[in-house]
Amino acid sequence: MRTSAAPIWGPSRCASDDGRAVTLLAQQIVLGLLLGGLYGLAAAGLSLVFGVLKVLNVAHGELIMLGGYGAFWLFALLGWDPFAALLLVIPGSLLLGAVLYVGLFGFVVRAHEEIRIKNSLLVGFGLALALHALAVRLWTADDRSITTPYSGAVLTVGELSIPVIRLGSLAIAFALIAALHLLLARWRWGKAIRATAEDWQAALLTGIDVRRAYLLAFAIGTALAGAAGTLVSVGYSISPSMGLEWTLKALIVVVLAGLGSMLGTFVAGLFVGVAEALSAAAFGGPYREVVGLVIFVVVLVLRPRGLFGR
């Protein structure tokens, strides 16, 4: 997920380089948007689980990693196209999420709301370690990525080059977010999930089986993680240790967006992607991780409920 670029705002730049610098900048923005869409998708699942269950799943990044390896396996063993792999990875992740809820997080949500976060951190870190170890065992610690016949294809618009596979991933990420939005807005249980997020006691008194709403939200959140992982594996690369980084990215986006709006989360993801790309261009690659954390702190100080939060 790292794209390195030389600093373009350096002191040695002379006037004749301006056109090239603008193009470089635009190119960085495009790459930032393409990656940011995946940040948005990764964050949507975390946001849903946090908003509904009031549980912070720090193993969310590991669930993304599993989604990536799911697609990798389907590709390497069965020759599946990674985009087609989504058709199996998404339902598989949904099922995995349901199992994890029943086996682990279902116990966490029984606790009082103040204790939940603490307990969920313990359970989440435990799960993250276990999944990391499992992934190293199954797939070794090496970086992997899926290379399809069309992996090198590039769309050229003016002087910008857009990797086709990443563009496809962005489109799918957006489609999934839009589908999620519709699901929560229209579906009977989608409304029940939103009601539970807003006031779980009132939801109970309304006749909603809140435990089932939790189960559904966690399963859907895991499915989104799985889908995000698949898209990462095809446009970028995956490794067993990618989880923490993605959890952090998702958390930054959730804090920036606030809870309650999936489309807002997606937009915040794009924003973080672009901000990272620009800072990498301005200050050099190593600084791309820093900008996300700066955004994180600034938002917490200035607007704790986020840009789109209720």
Added chain:
Amino acid sequence: MLELHDVDAAYGDVRVLSGVTLRVGPGEIVALLGPNGAGKSTLLGCVAGLVRPRAGAIRWEGQDLRALSPHLIVERGLATVPEGRRLFASMTVEDNLELGAFSPRARATRRQSLDRVFALFPVLHARRRQIVRSLSGGQQQMVAVGRALMASPRLLMLDEPSLGIAPQLVRAILDALAEINRAGVAIFLVEQNVRAALTLAHRAYILEGGRIVGEGNGSALLQDAHVRRAYLGPLAVRE
């Protein structure tokens, strides 16, 4: 129909209810009066399944409610309008009402229920696509009552429905309750507005310090010296 026998409840070491026994018969309007902190909301919470009583029995049509999750209690025909309304404020009036008919039994009759609610509160029909947060307090209370009615309850429990509402709307809410009752729904009402509650209710219980200290029919309690002094104020005693 609803029977509480010797119910004790506590939060940690703090005893809230001690040996509460009461009943609400079919089609009855029963008020529960008492000062702040007497345990009125806790009592409703016990019946609705949000609070687990320490001891005692809570029976609904002969069946023990204590082991049931709140959503299953709603399914059995007991709906609650909680204190402070607790609406889903970011959703529309229509969504709130629709969620009220979430349990399978209520879902089967949700069209008729919705018509009934709109007949009872025509203003909600006009505002059905509005976000609940943008309504006035009184209109929000109508949504809260409407949401509970969507569950097709046989017993409607309300916690302080007149709290924080303009006086003329209090009248509208209480009139609506009388009309709901005429349709055969029993009502169990916790209310600060003692005079209004006693005028509406067939019977009332008085809860003080977690114990039932008085019981009687509405008009008799209105004349009762202790009730007048404690709940209607010194002016009422001189009246």
